[in-house]
Amino acid sequence: xxxQVDEGGAGGGKGLGMRxxxxxxxxxLALALIIAVTLSFLSPYxxxxxNIFNILDQSVVIGIVAIGMxxxxxxxxxxxxxxxxxGLSGIVLGLALKDYPIPVAILMAVGTGAFVGLVSxxxxxxxxxxxxxxxxxxxxxGRSLAYIFSGQxxxxxxxxxxxxIVYTTVLGIxxxxxxxxxxxLLAWGYLTHxxxxxxxxxxxxxxxAARAAGLNTLLYSILPYVVSGALAAVAITFxxxxxxxxxxxxxxxxxxxxxxxxxxxxxxxxxxxxxxVGTLIGVLIMVMxxxxxxxxxxxxxxxxxxxxxxxIMALLVERLVRSRSES
Amino acid sequence: MSVAHDAAAxxxxxxxxxxxxxxxxxxxxxxxLNGASLELRAGEVHGLLGxxxxxxxxxSKVISGHVVRDAGEILYKGRPLNLRSTREALEAGIAIxxxxxxxxxxxxxxxxxxxxxxxxxxLLSYGSMRRRxxxxxxxxxxxxxxxxxxxxxxxxxxxxxxxxxxxxxxLDADLIIFDxxxxxxxxxxxxxxxxxxxxxxxxxxxxxxxxxxxEEVFTITDRVTIMREGATVAASxxxxxxxxxxxxxxxxxxxxxxxxxxxxxxxAGSEAPVVFEVEGVATPPVVRNVSFAVRRGEILGLGGLVGxxxxxxAEAIFGLRHRTAGTIRVDGREVSPRKPxxxxxxxxxxxxxxxxxxxxxxDLSVKENLLLxxxxxxxxxxxxxxxxxxxxxxxxxxxxxxAERLLDANMLNFSGGMQQKIIIARWLLLEPKVLILDxxxxxxxxxxxxAIYEILRRIAEQDVAVVVISSDFEELLGISERVVVMSDGYxxxxxxxxxxxxxxLTLLAAPRTSMARNTELLTRLAQECGxxxxxxxxxxxxxxxxxxxxxxxxxxxxxxxxxxxxxxxTRITAALAARAGExxxxxxxxxxxxxxxxxxxxxxxxxxxxxxxxxxxxQGGERPDAAQVKERIEALNAEAG
Numbered sequence: 020x021x022x023q024v025d026e027g028g029a030g031g032g033k034g035l036g037m038r039x040x041x042x043x044x045x046x047x048l049a050l051a052l053i054i055a056v057t058l059s060f061l062s063p064y065x066x067x068x069x070n071i072f073n074i075l076d077q078s079v080v081i082g083i084v085a086i087g088m089x090x091x092x093x094x095x096x097x098x099x100x101x102x103x104x105x106g107l108s109g110i111v112l113g114l115a116l117k118d119y120p121i122p123v124a125i126l127m128a129v130g131t132g133a134f135v136g137l138v139s140x141x142x143x144x145x146x147x148x149x150x151x152x153x154x155x156x157x158x159x160x161g162r163s164l165a166y167i168f169s170g171q172x173x174x175x176x177x178x179x180x181x182x183x184i185v186y187t188t189v190l191g192i193x194x195x196x197x198x199x200x201x202x203x204l205l206a207w208g209y210l211t212h213x214x215x216x217x218x219x220x221x222x223x224x225x226x227x228a229a230r231a232a233g234l235n236t237l238l239y240s241i242l243p244y245v246v247s248g249a250l251a252a253v254a255i256t257f258x259x260x261x262x263x264x265x266x267x268x269x270x271x272x273x274x275x276x277x278x279x280x281x282x283x284x285x286x287x288x289x290x291x292x293x294x295x296v297g298t299l300i301g302v303l304i305m306v307m308x309x310x311x312x313x314x315x316x317x318x319x320x321x322x323x324x325x326x327x328x329x330x331i332m333a334l335l336v337e338r339l340v341r342s343r344s345e346s
Numbered sequence: 347m348s349v350a351h352d353a354a355a356x357x358x359x360x361x362x363x364x365x366x367x368x369x370x371x372x373x374x375x376x377x378x379l380n381g382a383s384l385e386l387r388a389g390e391v392h393g394l395l396g397x398x399x400x401x402x403x404x405x406s407k408v409i410s411g412h413v414v415r416d417a418g419e420i421l422y423k424g425r426p427l428n429l430r431s432t433r434e435a436l437e438a439g440i441a442i443x444x445x446x447x448x449x450x451x452x453x454x455x456x457x458x459x460x461x462x463x464x465x466x467x468x469l470l471s472y473g474s475m476r477r478r479x480x481x482x483x484x485x486x487x488x489x490x491x492x493x494x495x496x497x498x499x500x501x502x503x504x505x506x507x508x509x510x511x512x513x514x515x516x517l518d519a520d521l522i523i524f525d526x527x528x529x530x531x532x533x534x535x536x537x538x539x540x541x542x543x544x545x546x547x548x549x550x551x552x553x554x555x556x557x558x559x560x561e562e563v564f565t566i567t568d569r570v571t572i573m574r575e576g577a578t579v580a581a582s583x584x585x586x587x588x589x590x591x592x593x594x595x596x597x598x599x600x601x602x603x604x605x606x607x608x609x610x611x612x613x614a615g616s617e618a619p620v621v622f623e624v625e626g627v628a629t630p631p632v633v634r635n636v637s638f639a640v641r642r643g644e645i646l647g648l649g650g651l652v653g654x655x656x657x658x659x660a661e662a663i664f665g666l667r668h669r670t671a672g673t674i675r676v677d678g679r680e681v682s683p684r685k686p687x688x689x690x691x692x693x694x695x696x697x698x699x700x701x702x703x704x705x706x707x708x709d710l711s712v713k714e715n716l717l718l719x720x721x722x723x724x725x726x727x728x729x730x731x732x733x734x735x736x737x738x739x740x741x742x743x744x745x746x747x748x749a750e751r752l753l754d755a756n757m758l759n760f761s762g763g764m765q766q767k768i769i770i771a772r773w774l775l776l777e778p779k780v781l782i783l784d785x786x787x788x789x790x791x792x793x794x795x796x797a798i799y800e801i802l803r804r805i806a807e808q809d810v811a812v813v814v815i816s817s818d819f820e821e822l823l824g825i826s827e828r829v830v831v832m833s834d835g836y837x838x839x840x841x842x843x844x845x846x847x848x849x850x851l852t853l854l855a856a857p858r859t860s861m862a863r864n865t866e867l868l869t870r871l872a873q874e875c876g877x878x879x880x881x882x883x884x885x886x887x888x889x890x891x892x893x894x895x896x897x898x899x900x901x902x903x904x905x906x907x908x909x910x911x912x913x914x915x916t917r918i919t920a921a922l923a924a925r926a927g928e929x930x931x932x933x934x935x936x937x938x939x940x941x942x943x944x945x946x947x948x949x950x951x952x953x954x955x956x957x958x959x960x961x962x963x964x965q966g967g968e969r970p971d972a973a974q975v976k977e978r979i980e981a982l983n984a985e986a987g
Contacts (some may be wrong), residue, residue: 213727217714221721224709231666231704232772233690233722291709 046336047285047300054304058311065314072193074303074310079195081276082302083254085284086206087136087247088277089298093210094243095223095290096143096150100135101251101277103161105270108132108252110165113174113265121181129252135161136248137241144240154244158274165267173266177259185260195257202250207295215239223290279326280305283333304329361424363388363552364409364521369418371404371576378404379415380576384554388520391543391553393567393585395560397597401576402556406523409554410442411435422521436462441514442523449509451499455479458498459512482512485549486542502857503530503653504538511542522546523554528562529817530652532856537950540566558597558818560590561849565954572596575791618642620678621811622694622780627672629662634835636672640780640811645802647826647843648815650855655835656815657699660782664689664696676779690723695773697766699784699815705769706757712768713752719772734775741771744804746797763794770801781805782813787821799825819848831908834858839908841890850883850890853956854908864893867959867982872897874978875970877963880905884925884958888912892957900964901941918943918962925958933972940965944972946979959983 059066084101091098108128115124135157142153185195210216218239221229230236251270259265284301286293308329312322364386371379379401386392396402407413409420411429420427422438429435435442449458457464459482460475479494492501492508501509507527514522524543528536543553543566555567563570564585572580572593580596618641627636632655640646648656661667663674665683674681676692683689689696698704707715714721716738717731724730742749745767757765766786773781783802787795802825806812816822822829823843831839831854839854846854868879878901880894891905904917913922921935921943934942943962949955959979963969 212729214721214724214729215727217710217721217729221707221710221714221718225703225707227703228705228707229718231664231686231696231698232718233687234718235687235722291707 047283047297047304051300051304051307054307054311058307058314062311062314065311070310070314072196074306075196075199076193077310078302078306079199080254080258081273081280081305082199082299083202083250083257084247084273084277085280085298085302086202086295087243087250088274088281089206089284089286089293089295090210090219090243090246091150092278092281092286092288093219093223093290093293094240095226095288096240096243097154097278097288098136098139098244098247099151099154099274100139100157100161101247102270102273102275103158103165104132104135104248105251105255105258105273106165106267107135107161107168109255109259109265109269110169110174110267112252112256112259113177114168116177116181121178125256128256129249132252133245133249136244136246139248140241140244143244144237162267162271165269169265169267171267173264175264177263179263181260182263183260185257195260198257203295203299210295215242219243220291223292225291275326276305279330279333282330288334362386362421363423364427365419365421366405366409367419369405369408369420370416371401371408371413372416377576379408379418381578382418382573382576383578383581384409384571385582386521386552386554388552389547389550390568391547391555391566392582393563393570394554394556394573395558395563395570395593395597396573397558400573400597402573403525404576405573406442406525406554406556409435409521410440410523412442433462436517436519439518439520440523441517441519441521442525443507443510443514443527444525449498449506449513452497454495454497455492455501455509456494458509459516461513462517478516479512482515483508485515486511486545504532504535507531507539508542519551521552521554523556525556526558527555528557528559530857532651532861533853533950533954533956536562537954559848560593561954563593564590574598618644621676621809622813623673623675624659624663625673625675627659627662627674628670628835629658629667630670632658632835633662636832636835636837638813638830638837638840640813642809642811643806644828645806645812645814645826647822647829648813648832649819649822649829649851650832651857652817654832654855654857656832657784658835659832660696660784660813660815661698664694664782666696687722690719690776690778693779695719695776695778695781697769697773697781697783697786699788701762701765701769701789702758705772706765708756708758711752712754712757712760715757716752716768716772716775719776723776737775741774745771745801747771761791761794762789763791763798766790766798767794767801770798774805778810780811780813782815784815785817786814787816787818795821819851823848823851831855833861839890839910841908841910845885845888845890845910849955853883853892854890861893865895867979868893868895869897870982871895871959871961871975871979875961875963875975876967877901877961878903880960880962882958882960884922887914889916889922898964901962903941903943903960903962917941918960921945921960921962934963934969942969944975946976948980948983 064070084105088098088101108131111131112124112128115127119127139153139157142148143150185193187194189197210219218229218234221234222236222239226236255270258269280301281293281298282288282301283304284293284297284299286297305326308325309322312325362385364384366382366384369379369382382401382405384394384405394402394406404413408415411432411434414430427438450461453461456475456479459479463470476494483492486508492505498506498509527539531539543555546553555563557563567585569582569584570580570588570593571578571582574597620639621642622640624639625637628634636659638646648659650656658667662669665685665688674683676694681688681692683692707718710718717734720734721729739749742752747764747767757768760768786798790798802812802814814822814826823846826843828840828842829846829851830837831851833855834857864881868881871879872895877898878894878896880903881892883890883892888910889905890910891907893907894903894905896902902917904915905911913919916922917939918937918941920937924935925945934944936942941962941964943960945958945960947958961975
């Protein structure tokens with residue numbers, strides 16, 4: 020340490036930083052593996068090919084929402100409205116399918132999600148309102164509109180071609196899982212290799228400094244909410260395609276799973292820290308736990324406690340690691 | 347130090363009230379204190395000196411409980427002192443009066459004085475608080491100056507400081523630390539503060555006076571301790587035994603002259619075209635009317651007291667603050683930045699004062715921090731980092747930074763000097779036309795400071811217009827060719843550095859409130875006698891006019907406030923040449939053209955030279971009695987001071 024003090028961390032900083040980064044991602048991966056191994060011992064069915072496809076399939080919806088949530092959380096914000104936005108977009112999709120071809124209906128749904136995100140983003144990024152409060156308000160508005168537009172009932176009877184975005188395979192991989200993988204690849208590329216992605220990190224880490232360096236902090240404070248709203252709509256499209264029905268309660272509590280996945284994935288709620296790879300691992304952990312608890316016949320009433328406990332544990336670990344790395 | 351040893355061995359007037367030994371403190375990886383020591387007696391004013399970053403503030407904060415030390419021993423009144431919070435320090439009787447005050451701006455003077463009592467259980471008795479506040483202020487000799495029900499936010503800097511001192515006294519503090527208390531005070535306010543400090547000393551308080559203004563240290567302190575790079579290099583030396591040169595040698599560890607690259611070619615610079623021009627910029631409430639111009643290849647200093655609005659001016663120019671008036675021209679083209687990105691596009695770079703909060707993005711790597719301004723200026727979807735690689739290599743080389751350090755994950759682990767170099771490089775990467783630096787050597791060690799001065803000189807030579815803001819007047823005069831002085835949001839003077847020294851700059855920078863009293867004096871003088879009154883600082887062959895009031899245009903002495911003139915270029919050459927020394931009988935001196943001028947030297951009560959007050963009368967007419975006018979000036983001056 021003496022040497023590092025004297026030379027301002029010559030040589031030592033790099034090794035330490037890399038090791039920390041490694042530890043963060045490795046730790047999460049290790050946690051995922053431990054859960055998988057434990058579950059495979061507890062339930063012989065867990066590691067079957069069928070169940071693995073099941074897990075991947077169940078990851079699609081929450082996985083897509085978690086990408087948007089990662090964008091938002093990286094800026095130091097939060098989006099509590101994704102569940103309601105998903106519900107509202109789902110209803111819009113359902114209504115549009117009655118009059119328009121499938122692609123147009125999907126575009127309308129995604130447009131709805133993006134628009135709600137834009138409104139939240141402008142209120143937060145331009146007017147400086149607290150993200151928590153704005154998206155809380157949007158959560159209530161979205162759900163309310165979903166009930167009004169739907170006439171308080173489920174909508175069904177969609178064209179069966181819609182389910183082809185879920186039930187066809189390419190090279191043996193279901194299209195929805197393929198889409199999930201592609202989305203993560205694109206998100207990873209965007210966050211690590213583009214001006215916009217790096218600006219999102221800078222905004223979350225030190226908005227004042229980012230602005231003073233001439234970055235467009237306004238645009239990149241708003242954009243993540245648009246992405247989050249749009250992806251919530253994309254996610255619900257996959258869900259609707261699977262069951263060919265949508266009701267106004269669709270997507271309820273989806274924000275909980277998405278935030279949990281991002282936080283378990285190592286992102287800091289203060290912004291600036293987190294990776295898309297971490298989020299993917301976080302999603303898998305969440306889904307595996309849910310899947311495992313179902314296989315083990317645990318009451319769905321207990322599952323909430325389990326998920327909640329994991330979120331808090333993840334936060335606690337982050338705090339401990341963070342304070343250690345800074346001392 | 348041998349002197350300290352002798353003092354300890356000799357029969358003491360009093361036991362030391364505080365002894366600190368071997369105090370260490372490391373922030374991140376910057377070692378702020380490295381075996382610092384200090385010994386303090388009751389009834390003394392103890393100067394704590396050192397250059398920026400020497401650790402004097404950190405040591406003060408360790409003693410006041412703001413910072414917890416890593417190692418070392420502190421004895422207070424003979425018992426070990428292990429503070430964990432400022433509250434514990436206050437309970438022990440240790441208070442600190444800081445530059446940025448710890449007052450609650452929305453509460454009244456009275457509530458602030460008794461703030462520490464608010465957390466005690468039970469009801470507050472405003473009646474008894476009011477009585478005690480009166481007593482405390484009476485002890486300071488200021489019972490009528492502070493309106494007890496005024497909100498603190500509406501007080502002047504000097505008044506706020508008074509509240510801080512009263513707050514310390516309300517707690518019966520035995521040890522009061524004054525951390526750079528004079529940074530935002532005018533000379534007369536400084537005098538008054540010193541009166542209070544002297545009174546507290548008589549009452550048996552131990553006072554620590556942290557400052558880097560040497561003349562103040564010599565005026566008020568009994569003993570001094572000097573720090574350098576976190577360690578004590580001279581302990582408890584009696585002030586009387588030291589000369590200025592000794593102190594500087596201890597502070598810097600070498601000859602100060604070598605610190606600044608000599609600004610060469612001053613006259614050549616004045617013919618270069620103006621690259622950067624600011625006219626009438628205002629950002630209420632702090633900045634009211636600021637104008638200056640920078641020529642190609644010139645370093646311009648923006649000087650003034652803390653709170654004069656210099657940082658706010660820079661932020662307004664750079665688009666970080668809303669501007670209500672003013673024009674900004676770069677290369678003759680008008681630009682109007684509404685946000686920093688606009689300013690960057692116009693070719694302006696800005697190194698802000700607070701690195702941690704205004705410059706560093708902690709979660710990005712050092713390389714990305716370096717490239718942050720590039721990222722903002724980059725047109726395109728990708729990063730474009732590679733296009734800058736050659737320039738990065740060149741800059742790292744020029745700044746003496748090892749290239750592999752760019753890969754470090756966390757810039758906060760760097761020393762202040764390294765951080766500052768990276769931030770400067772961030773802007774140089776864009777090849778700006780104008781670079782504004784706000785306190786560029788704050789928290790930077792002395793070796794790196796020199797490197798930063800060299801960098802600034804070099805970029806100025808590469809035809810960048812450089813503007814430097816600094817509260818360290820010595821630094822300001824050392825690196826800039828010209829200084830624009832700001833006071834209370836106005837730019838009031840624009841003078842070549844060669845004509846200035848620290849004392850002149852301090853007088854020029856005095857807040858308008860204190861200048862208002864002088865203006866009143868001059869106005870009365872000019873009107874009563876029917877001529878022109880002025881306040882000037884005189885040198886061998888030039889003068890600087892601090893203030894002037896012309897009642898009769900025909901008696902205009904040929905210079906105005908904020909202007910510098912060669913003596914022969916004024917209209918009262920004969921009078922200035924014949925100025926009488928102190929104690930000599932002054933008289934009106936008549937110019938060949940007929941103007942008659944009386945010059946009276948003025949000093950503060952402590953004998954601090956404040957320049958000359960002059961009265962010029964028009965040709966012909968009646969001459970009042972010189973001795974009477976002189977008396978009048980001296981009386982008015984005593985009143986105004």
